Amino acid sequence: MNIAIVITNPNHHLEMTIDAAKKLKEMGHDPFYVSLCEFRRMTTPVEKLESYNIPFFKQKPISEDLKPSSGASTLGSNQSFLRKILREIFWRIKLKPFITSSLKAADVVLLMNDTAFPGDRISSHLISRKIPFCLMQEGIRFPLPGEGGSSYGSAGASKLFVWGQRSAQYFRQVAKSQTEVVITGSPRFDTFLKEMRLLEDPNERILGVFTNPIDDQGFCNKQQKLDLFESFVRRSESYLRSKEVILGVKCHPREDINEYLDIANKYVETVSLDRDIKRAIGQVQAGVIMASTVGLELLGSNKSLGQLEIPGYGWVFDYTESESVLKIPVDGDFNLDLLFVEKVESDYFRQHILFNHSADRIANQLLLC
Incomplete structure (x- = not known):
């Protein structure tokens, strides 16, 4: 079975998923990573993935001169008209071809986010292609002022992997009826606490x-x-x-x-x-x-x-x-x-x-x- 793991952060997303990927490999399956870290102006953890002998697809860097930032206001708020237009253009020209090519062999996809761009576009793309996907809880969840009506966990994943009982209570209120909320714990927390x-x-x-x-x-x-x-x-x-x-x-x-x-x-x-x-x-x-x-x-x-x-x-x-x-x-x-x-x-x-x-x-x- 080919399992694609989509990440946008080279640190905690890898920490959250790598043990499960290694377990799948031990079980005779074929996990692979699709990295959008460069889209977030970070760097794909190439050396780590190569050391685990897990294949990956990596997006080309957007610009060598850009770096992670917070608080920029040139594009307006998270739901501003200009930002929405630019995201749609970027998705169609840059990201969608990469995602389509990278996921063409996937039997199932694991996402970390289904509402924040580009996770919203990826989840919709997978649904349109009838490719099943699961969502893994990446952080504590609460309503955000800028979500624009879409709640994390509500895009229609087949399964939603959550950390514990309190998370399950929250996500069962926001997930769609076809989404099974499963308490799995967090591999990152397992390692972290040890x-x-x-x-x-x-x-x-x-x-x-x-x-x-x-x-x-x-x-x-x-x-x-x-x-x-x-x-x-x-x-x-x-x-x-x-x-x-x-x-x-x-x-x-x-x-x-x-x-x-x-x-x-x-x-x-x-x-x-x-x-x-x-x-x-x-x-x-x-x-x-x-x-x-x-x-x-x-x-x-x-x-x-x-x-x-x-x-x-x-x-x-x-x-x-x-x-x-x-x-x-x-x-x-x-x-x-x-x-x-x-x-x-x-x-x-x-x-x-x-x-x-x-x-x-x-x-x-x-x-x-």
């Missing part, structure tokens, strides 16, 4: 802020995102100084770390955390997030978690349903002492993540698609 347990406790008292492009998600513009970060740092200054806590920042790959460091260093000593998320989490005693999967990674690593309220949207996702998660309001006081505690609630994490043997479950389900 590796985190081997790390030693940090020597320094560091509070990490793990940012993500909430401006790209439609919650605000870039300046409002930076203002939200600055407000948190300003209100935390007294505590951090009195307790001799260092502030660390780990930003999303599409963000500019220097923008955050320039802001934070006006108030307190601030360091850039390791670019690798596992090592970055290992450096801190506690973490603060905006709206990202890093919250689950912190909790799974037994690190205390705080979450920033997003103006007009509150605390995104269900993190604050856990009593151990600190709610940090847009205005007003909050007690950072609550982040430096011994015990972190684990029931919440177990409701979200089915742990161990995730790759086996995914491989077996793909063969049933």
